[in-house]
Amino acid sequence: MLRLPQFNVVSPETVPEVVEALGNTPGARIIAGGTDLLPNLKHWLDQPPALISLARVTALRGVRRDEQLGALRIGAGVTLSELARHPELRASFPSLAKSAGLVASPMIRNMGTIGGNVNLDTRCRYVNQTEFWRGAIGGGCIKSEGNVCHVVPKGRNCVAAMSSDNVPVLISLDATIVQAGPEGERELPLASYFHADGTAHTRAKPGELTTELRLPLPKTARRCDYIKWCVRRSIDFPLVSVALRFDLDAAPDAADADQAPITSARVVVGVLGAKPRELKKLDAVLGKRLADPEVARIVSEAAHKQCRPLANVPYEINYRRQMIKVHTRRGVEALARAG
Ligand SMILES: Cc1cc2nc3c(=O)[nH]c(=O)nc-3n(C[C@H](O)[C@H](O)[C@H](O)COP(=O)(O)OP(=O)(O)OC[C@H]3O[C@@H](n4cnc5c(N)ncnc54)[C@H](O)[C@@H]3O)c2cc1C
Ligand code: SF4
Numbered sequence: 001m002l003r004l005p006q007f008n009v010v011s012p013e014t015v016p017e018v019v020e021a022l023g024n025t026p027g028a029r030i031i032a033g034g035t036d037l038l039p040n041l042k043h044w045l046d047q048p049p050a051l052i053s054l055a056r057v058t059a060l061r062g063v064r065r066d067e068q069l070g071a072l073r074i075g076a077g078v079t080l081s082e083l084a085r086h087p088e089l090r091a092s093f094p095s096l097a098k099s100a101g102l103v104a105s106p107m108i109r110n111m112g113t114i115g116g117n118v119n120l121d122t123r124c125r126y127v128n129q130t131e132f133w134r135g136a137i138g139g140g141c142i143k144s145e146g147n148v149c150h151v152v153p154k155g156r157n158c159v160a161a162m163s164s165d166n167v168p169v170l171i172s173l174d175a176t177i178v179q180a181g182p183e184g185e186r187e188l189p190l191a192s193y194f195h196a197d198g199t200a201h202t203r204a205k206p207g208e209l210t211t212e213l214r215l216p217l218p219k220t221a222r223r224c225d226y227i228k229w230c231v232r233r234s235i236d237f238p239l240v241s242v243a244l245r246f247d248l249d250a251a252p253d254a255a256d257a258d259q260a261p262i263t264s265a266r267v268v269v270g271v272l273g274a275k276p277r278e279l280k281k282l283d284a285v286l287g288k289r290l291a292d293p294e295v296a297r298i299v300s301e302a303a304h305k306q307c308r309p310l311a312n313v314p315y316e317i318n319y320r321r322q323m324i325k326v327h328t329r330r331g332v333e334a335l336a337r338a339g
Pocket of ligand 1: 029030031032033034035036037038039054076077080102103104105108111112113114115116117118119120121163164165166208209210211235236237238
């Protein structure tokens with residue numbers, strides 16, 4: 001049996017009370033659904049003095065359209081099940097409804113929140129193990145209790161993987177994240193929230209919590225999708241993930257939008273290192289129709305060229321690299337067929 005370390009639990013009811021509780025207890029951790037934090041604590045990857053529970057903070061719940069901001073506002077406490085079945089999300093942001101519905105299993109999606117998913121700790125085959133297992137390979141690694149990296153033995157940084165299903169999609173949809181902390185509230189692009197250090201991969205400031213994610217409402221027709229490749233069909237983190245988004249030169253509800261040329265392409269790949277990778281140099285697809293076979297070729301070759309998986313999660317790295325190419329191509333082709 002895996003035992004938890006001892007900790008106090010604090011249950012504030014408002015966002016300012018959460019900020020105050022975090023300030024009062026150095027080392028405390030936020031717990032939302034607990035579906036990632038508790039397994040990590042059972043592996044003794046941290047021993048916080050207290051958990052600050054968000055369960056009673058009603059202000060973090062709900063999804064609402066804000067015409068003034070021109071955005072869909074998603075509270076950090078919204079569960080993944082709620083997101084997966086939300087009618088407006090399914091209609092306007094189907095890739096996000098899909099990625100939320102692909103996380104783990106129904107029970108985990110009923111508990112797990114989008115705030116917890118965005119702040120999910122990075123993962124690595126050498127650290128998400130029991131304390132005994134880590135000891136058996138020579139006392140852990142940079143991210144746990146050691147000072148070496150088993151993935152990049154000469155490296156000085158941790159390259160554990162950002163394995164959230166929703167983050168690549170949110171970035172592809174230009175999401176922003178709202179953080180509340182001792183200095184007040186700030187909003188920043190989700191793409192700039194992450195950096196390439198697996199031991200501390202977010203730019204959350206001390207004492208901050210995530211309160212909301214905002215998705216700009218589409219102004220033109222758009223085709224988007226999320227592709228997750230993993231070994232099992234359920235209860236499995238992605239081993240390769242790709243979020244696709246193409247804007248088309250047509251009104252959002254235009255019947256013939258699929259004939260319209262592409263005006264912008266955003267492709268974000270997950271599970272490489274500690275931050276998602278946005279593909280560059282996709283300009284060659286602009287002006288083409290999605291159904292043009294060149295689009296799938298250009299995007300999948302860019303994915304293959306720009307993405308080099310590491311041995312931080314299971315499966316052979318060259319095979320995973322091929323899977324990125326294959327699934328990117330299939331994803332673009334499926335989007336073209338769907339139109
Ligand atoms: C068996 C299993 C399979 C899984 N499979 C997947 C998968 O396929 N894809 C996937 O993406 N995830 C997967 N997960 C991970 C996890 O279930 C989800 O990512 C879930 O969304 C986490 O949300 P939570 O509310 O439970 O977060 P918690 O476990 O409560 O917290 C996770 C982290 O986020 C922090 N946090 C939580 N809320 C906030 C907030 N509002 N502000 C700041 N920090 C916050 C916590 O301090 C903690 O560090 C899996 C987990 C398990 C146990
Ligand atoms: S990438 Fe290296 S340092 Fe980071 S968790 Fe894995 S083995 Fe440890």
